[in-house]
Amino acid sequence: MPISTITNTFAGNPLDRCSDKRPKTEWMSERINDPESLAIAIWNGKPLVEKGGAGKAAQQIAYLPVSLARKVAGNDQHLLFLGLWKETAVFAVDLDGSIDPTDGPLSGFGRFEDLRSIALTLPEADAAILATAKGVFEWRRKHLYCSNCGQPSIAVDGGWKRLCESCKTEHFPRTDPVVIMLPVFEGKCLMGRQAIWPKGMFSALAGFLEPGESIEEACARELMEEAGLTATKVSYHSTQPWPYPSSLMIGLIAEVANDYAEPDLEELDEVRWFTKEETRALLRGELKDTFAPGAMAIAHQLIKTWSEQD
Numbered sequence: 001m002p003i004s005t006i007t008n009t010f011a012g013n014p015l016d017r018c019s020d021k022r023p024k025t026e027w028m029s030e031r032i033n034d035p036e037s038l039a040i041a042i043w044n045g046k047p048l049v050e051k052g053g054a055g056k057a058a059q060q061i062a063y064l065p066v067s068l069a070r071k072v073a074g075n076d077q078h079l080l081f082l083g084l085w086k087e088t089a090v091f092a093v094d095l096d097g098s099i100d101p102t103d104g105p106l107s108g109f110g111r112f113e114d115l116r117s118i119a120l121t122l123p124e125a126d127a128a129i130l131a132t133a134k135g136v137f138e139w140r141r142k143h144l145y146c147s148n149c150g151q152p153s154i155a156v157d158g159g160w161k162r163l164c165e166s167c168k169t170e171h172f173p174r175t176d177p178v179v180i181m182l183p184v185f186e187g188k189c190l191m192g193r194q195a196i197w198p199k200g201m202f203s204a205l206a207g208f209l210e211p212g213e214s215i216e217e218a219c220a221r222e223l224m225e226e227a228g229l230t231a232t233k234v235s236y237h238s239t240q241p242w243p244y245p246s247s248l249m250i251g252l253i254a255e256v257a258n259d260y261a262e263p264d265l266e267e268l269d270e271v272r273w274f275t276k277e278e279t280r281a282l283l284r285g286e287l288k289d290t291f292a293p294g295a296m297a298i299a300h301q302l303i304k305t306w307s308e309q310d
Helices: 025-032 066-073 115-121 124-141 215-227 276-283 298-308
Strands: 038-043 046-051 059-061 079-085 088-095 153-156 161-164 176-185 188-193 205-208 231-242 247-256 270-275
Touching: 025 079, 025 088, 038 066, 038 079, 038 124, 046 115, 046 124, 059 124, 066 079, 066 088, 079 124, 088 124, 115 124, 124 231, 176 215, 176 231, 176 298, 188 205, 188 215, 188 276, 188 298, 205 215, 215 231, 215 247, 231 298, 247 298, 270 276, 276 298
Parallel strands: 038 088, 176 247
Antiparallel strands: 038 046, 046 059, 079 088, 153 161, 176 188, 176 205, 188 270, 231 247
């Protein structure tokens, strides 16, 4: 049974992460040497996928025997224990280099594709599993050295921790919280656009949560900074893991004191109020020269939820 009535793309990972068992060396060794264990491959950030089976998904994860994943990786430092599917252990292997492994040892297993491009063509569970692996691998690549003493660190606990063997400092994956909110006032919602976005695209406002801030305080600060709006009430919608590179998007609906909005011209070039009728047309692609983010984005789900409310 789902915990939330709203499951965004990249959420809903069905694996039992077994986080309490990761530090147990013997247990982990048994899983990694089990011939039934499986692995997913990620090469230069792109997951290995194959044509989908029965159902509506066009593509799905291409699973490998973990023994093959270890062989291709060269050593177990490139492995990540993702969890158990029932009794089967599932690992991920991080591959890099200029030569596509499907032109070599992984020939015939599938093809490497950009996760963001194919996310909506995958089963929801597959997208969530791949996002987990991608997020951890992105963190690991950027934390090869100890931030305390500068010496090399190694992956331990199934790949979920990096240990500095020199000073014994432990390093754990970090998730950057981002508030993303849809301001609303008297039957209208506000969206903004950045200059770097595709022409005509409008979306919810967003910003990183700062140390010492509550979610509500971050929402209020960002609304004031980006659009000059004063938040009066903040309601939670849902969250979305976003592995680009390691964010958690916290979706909010924010009631504001008035509709006197001005873009800050740094984060936003333009802001615009939309009625519910306009918002529905926007989501249907019927608003001339204007469009919203696609269904993969939590911003789309925020806009959709508000537009459907009575």
